[in-house]
Amino acid sequence: MNWNPDLIQEVRKRRPLVHQITNEVTVNDCANITLSCGASPVMAHAPEEVAEMAGWASTLVLNIGTLHAPQVEAMIQAGRSANKKGIPVVLDPVGAGATSFRTETAKKLLERIRISHLKGNAGEIATLAGERAQVRGVDSGHVDDIRTIAIKAAKKWGLTVIVTGEKDIITDGVKWAEVSNGHFLMGTITGTGCMCAPVVAAFAAVSKEPVSAAVSAMTTYGIAAEQAAESAKGPGSFRWKLFDALHSLDGAAVREYAQVEWGGA
Structure with missing residues (x-):
């Protein structure tokens, strides 16, 4: 399977507008990481404007991290507008499996909106694949054979699945990729999971291949984390160095440091 290590340069050239209805805890970091990879963020949440904003955007991110009922309706309106325009929609089902509200909301969005990633x-992901999983708050639980479960989820919902972890799994239900780039410091601060969704969205906005775009995004993001960790003294400095590293990264470095394994058809 071909993927494009230089896709970040296409993001910087085209500067896609990434509309985000996202987690209130990490909204500022999500906006900054979008800028760092070369795209433009807009954080419009109000039901009165989300459909119009999605109509202007290049891609849409839906993150249920700080969920409340009016936000669900706003997400559905924005998602339908994005579908009408034909732009990618990335869903981050934060905490699905932790509470019934989160789980049912994630399923509702998957059923009512055409999600690309x-x-x-x-x-x-195991919860949304219909598997048993232990989820504590918004933290990941232990899941056996996550690649098989990711493939099941991709087939069930008809989209590209990205499972984040020590190794990231990307699959459309047929082909899969395993990305080994990243660093343990990503787990020491809030927001690194939320932040990768707008990176994926920015890359998806400039690529016609959903799996390839996701692999390029996750690889680029993981390499930026590795480079940030080289000089970070702890979680605080790692956070701002991650922005710097992604801002400075180019396709040549992505090609050199990428750790990607492919499988499937």
């Missing part, structure tokens, strides 16, 4: 941790 479903990005979550092992517990969240």
